[in-house]
Amino acid sequence: MSHSDLYAEVDRSAYTNALAKNSPITKTFFALSALAIGVSAQSFVVPIIVFILCTCLSLGFAKVKPRLYLGLFVYPTLMLILSCIILALFFGSGQSLIDIPLPWTTWAIYKSGISISVNTFFRVEGALSCLFFLVLTTSINDLCVLLRRIHMPQVMVEMSMMIYRYIFLFLEITEKMILAQKLRLRRSGWLSSIRSLAMLIGSLFIRTLDQGERTLVAMTARGYGGEIRILDDFPAPRKIALLGIAFFDVLLIVLIFLTLNIGVV
Amino acid sequence: MIFKLENLSYRYSDGTLALSEVSLSFARGERIALLGTNGSGKTTLLNHLIGILKPSSGNIYFDDKPLAYDAKSLQNLRKRVGFVFQDPNDQLFAPTVKQDVAFGPLNLGQTPEQVKKMVDEALETVGMSEFKEKPPHFLSLGQKKRVALAGVLAMQPEVIIMDEPTSNLDPRGTSEILRLLLQLNKGKGITLILATHDVDMVPLFANKLYILNKGKLVAHGEPKQIFSDTELIRQVNLRSPRLTHLFEVLNKKNKLPIDEPLPLTIGEARKEILRLIELSKNQKKI
Structure with missing residues (x-):
C-alpha cells in the first residue's frame, strides 16, 4: 500500500465503518480516556488491556479491515522497537543484570532498563491503538464539530477543516505532476531526481497560493464573512454508553494501582 | 431588468483591458448564454455581477439600483445571486457534502433546522x-x-x-446539468446566466445569446438570429453548432434550398430535412 493509498483508506474507513453513525462524543471520550489511563500506567498490564480492547472494538464492532488496522501499526512499531532496544541496553540504574567487560569500561545492562523498555513498548502500542480507533471510526467533519462544541479557537478548527479538504486535492495534483514528469522521461539519477523534486515542490507551492485565492473568492461569493459556520447536527451520545465507559475507566484505574509492582524481570 | 451594465470597462492591474465599454441588460427569467473564446472577458464580466471585481469605469445596476460595495449590500446581492465556479474544487472546501451545502445558508443566518431543510431540498x-x-x-x-x-x-x-457549467463533463453529465438548469428556470423562474465556449450547448439551453470578443460585446439577440450571421461567428474565432454548419454547407456547396434561419437543434434539423424531402417528391411529380 502506498502512502497516499493508506491515507485514503483511513479516510474512507472513518466515513464507512460500522460505528460511523455513533456519537463522536462517545467515541472520543472512550479513546481519549483510555489513552490517558494507558499512558499513565506504570506496568504493562493495563496498556495491554487497552490495546486488546481497542483492537476488538476497531475490528469487531467498527468492522475496520484488519489489513488496514494492522498496517497502520507497522511503521510506528518499527520505530518503537528500535527505541526500546536502546532503552533496554543503555538505560537504567541500580543492580546490574549483565556486565559486559570492554577494554576501556564495563557495559552494564540493568534490570530497571529492561523493565522501562518493556513498559514503554506496551504503553505506546496501547496509546496507538486508542488513536487508531479514533481516526478509523470518526470522520474529520465530526471531530471539527466536536472541537467547535468544546470551544476550540475558531481559527484552528477552520484551518483543520480546510487543510483536510485540500490535502486530498494536492495529493492528487502531486501524483499527476509526478506522472507527467515520468512520462517526459524524468531521469532517475540522484541529482536529477532532486532537481525534479525541487520543481515539483516549487510549482505545488504556487498552486497552493493560487488555490487559496480562488477558494476565498468562491467562499466570498457565498456570503463568507470571516467565519466558517458549521452545521452541528450529530446525534446526542447515549447516556448509558458514556456511563459504561466511565465505569470501565474506573476499573482500569483500580487495576493500575493493583499492578503497580508487576515487573518483567 | 435584473442586471444592467452601462459602458462597463475593466482593466487588470497588469494593464490588460479585459472589458471595454460593455453595455447590456438581462431580464428576469431569461436563460442567457455569454459566448466567447478563452480570454474574451466572460469570466471577468461574471465576476462583476457579484461584486468580486469593481468596474474601472461604467455602471452596474442590479434590480434597477446601482450596485453598492459595502459589506451589507454585497451580502444581500450574493444572497440573491448565486455563482457556480468553473472548477468545483475551488468551491467545495468543507469536509462533507452536507457541510459544504450548508455553508451558504448558515452565512445567511438561518437556524440549524432551516439550514438542514434547505440542504436536503437542494441535494x-x-x-x-x-x-x-x-x-x-x-x-x-x-x-x-x-x-x-x-x-x-x-x-x-x-x-x-x-x-463553463459543462466543461470537462462527459455527454451524460452535460445533459444532466442542462436538464437540471432548464428545470430550475422553468419551474422556479430562476434567471440563468452561463458563460461558455461550447457552441453546441447554446441552442439547447439559451434564449438570449451575447457574444464577447476581446472584451467587447459584438452581438446579442436570439441564438437563431446570431448563428445565422456566419461571417460574424467566424470573425470572432467561434464556429456555428455542428448541425448549423452542415446545413450551411448543404446550402452553399450543394445549392439545397435551405430556409433561413438555419436550424440549430436536432428538432429543427429534422423538420427542415422532412420539408426538403417533401419538396423533392413534389418536384418529381411535376
Missing part, C-alpha cells in the same frame, strides 16, 4: 442526497459540479451564474 433537486455525508474527494467531477450547484441552490437565489 434532492440535484439528485445527490445519498452523498450527503461523503467528503468531496469521493465524488466524480460531474457529481462535484452538482454539489457545487446545490451549494448555491440552498441559498434560494433569484439568479444563478455559472462559469
Whole structure:
C-alpha cells in the first residue's frame, strides 16, 4: 500500500465503518480516556488491556479491515522497537543484570532498563491503538464539530477543516505532476531526481497560493464573512454508553494501582 | 431588468483591458448564454455581477439600483445571486457534502433546522442526497459540479451564474446539468446566466445569446438570429453548432434550398430535412 493509498483508506474507513453513525462524543471520550489511563500506567498490564480492547472494538464492532488496522501499526512499531532496544541496553540504574567487560569500561545492562523498555513498548502500542480507533471510526467533519462544541479557537478548527479538504486535492495534483514528469522521461539519477523534486515542490507551492485565492473568492461569493459556520447536527451520545465507559475507566484505574509492582524481570 | 451594465470597462492591474465599454441588460427569467473564446472577458464580466471585481469605469445596476460595495449590500446581492465556479474544487472546501451545502445558508443566518431543510431540498433537486455525508474527494467531477450547484441552490437565489457549467463533463453529465438548469428556470423562474465556449450547448439551453470578443460585446439577440450571421461567428474565432454548419454547407456547396434561419437543434434539423424531402417528391411529380 502506498502512502497516499493508506491515507485514503483511513479516510474512507472513518466515513464507512460500522460505528460511523455513533456519537463522536462517545467515541472520543472512550479513546481519549483510555489513552490517558494507558499512558499513565506504570506496568504493562493495563496498556495491554487497552490495546486488546481497542483492537476488538476497531475490528469487531467498527468492522475496520484488519489489513488496514494492522498496517497502520507497522511503521510506528518499527520505530518503537528500535527505541526500546536502546532503552533496554543503555538505560537504567541500580543492580546490574549483565556486565559486559570492554577494554576501556564495563557495559552494564540493568534490570530497571529492561523493565522501562518493556513498559514503554506496551504503553505506546496501547496509546496507538486508542488513536487508531479514533481516526478509523470518526470522520474529520465530526471531530471539527466536536472541537467547535468544546470551544476550540475558531481559527484552528477552520484551518483543520480546510487543510483536510485540500490535502486530498494536492495529493492528487502531486501524483499527476509526478506522472507527467515520468512520462517526459524524468531521469532517475540522484541529482536529477532532486532537481525534479525541487520543481515539483516549487510549482505545488504556487498552486497552493493560487488555490487559496480562488477558494476565498468562491467562499466570498457565498456570503463568507470571516467565519466558517458549521452545521452541528450529530446525534446526542447515549447516556448509558458514556456511563459504561466511565465505569470501565474506573476499573482500569483500580487495576493500575493493583499492578503497580508487576515487573518483567 | 435584473442586471444592467452601462459602458462597463475593466482593466487588470497588469494593464490588460479585459472589458471595454460593455453595455447590456438581462431580464428576469431569461436563460442567457455569454459566448466567447478563452480570454474574451466572460469570466471577468461574471465576476462583476457579484461584486468580486469593481468596474474601472461604467455602471452596474442590479434590480434597477446601482450596485453598492459595502459589506451589507454585497451580502444581500450574493444572497440573491448565486455563482457556480468553473472548477468545483475551488468551491467545495468543507469536509462533507452536507457541510459544504450548508455553508451558504448558515452565512445567511438561518437556524440549524432551516439550514438542514434547505440542504436536503437542494441535494434532492440535484439528485445527490445519498452523498450527503461523503467528503468531496469521493465524488466524480460531474457529481462535484452538482454539489457545487446545490451549494448555491440552498441559498434560494433569484439568479444563478455559472462559469463553463459543462466543461470537462462527459455527454451524460452535460445533459444532466442542462436538464437540471432548464428545470430550475422553468419551474422556479430562476434567471440563468452561463458563460461558455461550447457552441453546441447554446441552442439547447439559451434564449438570449451575447457574444464577447476581446472584451467587447459584438452581438446579442436570439441564438437563431446570431448563428445565422456566419461571417460574424467566424470573425470572432467561434464556429456555428455542428448541425448549423452542415446545413450551411448543404446550402452553399450543394445549392439545397435551405430556409433561413438555419436550424440549430436536432428538432429543427429534422423538420427542415422532412420539408426538403417533401419538396423533392413534389418536384418529381411535376
